[in-house]
């Protein structure tokens with residue numbers, strides 16, 4: 001904790017005040033006697049005090065033979081608990097692939113945002129496809145918007 005807190009304090013000092021600071025945590029080692037959620041909540045409270053804006057909540061894959069229940073959203077409960085108990089914004093990550101599920105994580109108050117890893121590597125236009133899937137107008141980047149407009153106009 002001491003190393004992370006010292007690094008965070010220094011980074012917050014040199015970052016412009018309007019620039020958000022995210023910290024990624026491994027919320028648990030998934031082993032008895034290892035780093036756990038309770039300690040992560042204590043750490044998250046201290047990070048909040050130092051001006052951290054969001055905890056990006058992952059979990060550890062460092063300890064050999066740890067039994068990790070890898071499946072859709074398996075780390076989301078950690079993001080939810082830290083958000084609730086430490087009163088800080090969180091990001092949920094891990095096997096989040098479907099637009100509906102990503103949306104639910106946010107609308108149910110489990111996290112303030114979701115972070116998409118491998119699915120975004122498979123489909124770099126994931127966010128555009130997700131918005132279409134949810135019947136929302138995609139947030140086209142300005143140059144892309146010209147292409148969409150022309151298509152709508154049948155050019």
Ligand SMILES: Cc1cc2nc3c(=O)[nH]c(=O)nc-3n(C[C@H](O)[C@H](O)[C@H](O)COP(=O)(O)O)c2cc1C
Pocket residue numbers: 024058093094095096115116117118119
């Ligand atoms: C190519 C690749 C590199 C990654 N590098 C890191 C890393 O350096 N640090 C880290 O905490 N997570 C790293 N991750 C994990 C991702 O940030 C993310 O947490 C993980 O892929 C789970 O999310 P996903 O299921 O949406 O991919 C990496 C993932 C991939 C696919």
